[in-house]
Amino acid sequence: MYIKQVIKRYGILSLVFLATLQSCKKSRSDIGAVLFKETKNKVFKKVDSAAYYKVFSEMLATSKDSLSSPQLIENFYKQNNYEPYFIVNFVPKEQLRHLAERYSQASSHGLNPEYFHYSEIKTLTDKIYGKKNIKTKEEAYRDIARLELLTASSLISYSTTLQYGLVNPRKIFARYYMKTEKPDSSFYKKVFAITDLISFLDEVQPKDPSYIKLQEALNNNFVYAGLSPQETKKVIALNLERLRWKNKPATDRYVWVNIADYTLKYVEDGKTNLSMKVCVGKGPDQEPELADYDESEGAVRPHNHQTPQLNSEIYNVQVNPVWNIPESIAKGEIVDHVRKDQYYLANNNIDVYRNGKKVDNDNIDWSEISDGTYSFKQAPGDDNALGKIKFQFLNASNVYLHDTPAQAPFMLDVRAVSHGCVRLEKPLDFARALFGDGEKYNLVKKEVAESTPTSRDIALSEKVPIYLDYVTCFVDDNGQIQI
Structure with a gap:
């Protein structure tokens, strides 16, 4: 009725405009049909996509603190009308099962599989693929939404960890000044462009020959002479992490x-x-x-x-x-030597300076000087x-x-x-x-x-x-x- 009134009042151009607006909206998947085709669980035939989107948006809002790159994840799903990208694309042909399988092997990198929510993803994956595991629509909405979020978050953290490391070295070493590359937004966005899950997981596996050698040693329970199996395992795991730092x-x-x-x-x-x-x-x-x-x-x-x-x-x-002797060495060592041996400076070819000018050290009362009053330089020579x-x-x-x-x-x-x-x-x-x-x-x-x-x-x-x-x-x- 509404369309007839629009045509009557505004003509055919308005109808064309309305059709254009409709075509600009992104089409939504029939989530239930995708899941039923793969699992044969009849509950999925009752799934209403609109009801799922509501559950997912609410879960996303309450789960952000536990997600990797939560803002990126939120932006992606908002821009894509809360479509379950990973469920729709990777439940078919049981591709999603490979994710839990790969996470179960994280220990081969010296990593705990639970860093990537392995147990929960494995449980949810098995549940969704089971023909009679999910009993109600409400249960289906929750499990689909949770698995979708965990998959997105874990793929970001897994790929980032293997390519750039789990920890920031600057946070664990006080004197760390190496230029270390970190992932940028384009790297994170690759997760939401995956078309082949297995290929992506293979791609983020480090290819450095030393990394692969250490990884094989860890998998084969290699024990280094003089170390216990546990010590060997720990050292290899720490150095696999070092090799992941760029x-x-x-x-x-x-x-x-x-x-x-x-x-x-x-x-x-x-x-x-x-x-x-x-x-x-x-x-x-x-x-x-x-x-x-x-x-x-x-x-x-x-x-x-x-x-x-x-x-x-x-x-x-x-x-x-010329050795410009650092102040820490001067006050901690040089001055103490001079107090004990008045010929120490001459014997070691060391000159004394005050305010940038060389001074005669014989006129200095070394028992009363304060830190930073004098600086020291050792001249070139065999004893420098x-x-x-x-x-x-x-x-x-x-x-x-x-x-x-x-x-x-x-x-x-x-x-x-x-x-x-x-x-x-x-x-x-x-x-x-x-x-x-x-x-x-x-x-x-x-x-x-x-x-x-x-x-x-x-x-x-x-x-x-x-x-x-x-x-x-x-x-x-x-x-x-x-x-």
């Missing part, structure tokens, strides 16, 4: 320092062209992954002088460096704490790689002895790797050998990426797992 080298040429293993590698075109021992920042406990990682608090407590985790670019080599070469890269912690006159620590298995910088076993070899044979490297060798050393900066023609990382379990160049 902070790895993306260039063919880079320097990688493993703080935990006290080693440096110079890598070019995927091959390790140089490796050496290093000494790193000291702490009272050298097994922080096992001793300091508190799962209840999710935190690694930092030790004083720990070498920070960071990435930067080596841009400069300083030959015969930085040795003959310092390799510089920008970082907020003011650490660098350097030579050292203290060679004995390189004979130790545990080489956590520095104030935070990284001491190199073979600094000249490292300089050669960075510069290559030629004029600049020859200049480095010449300056190092000078009997009256003068500090000199020599810039790299091309900056070289450097990563100071902390990895307690890795696959070595021979394909063997090391812990």
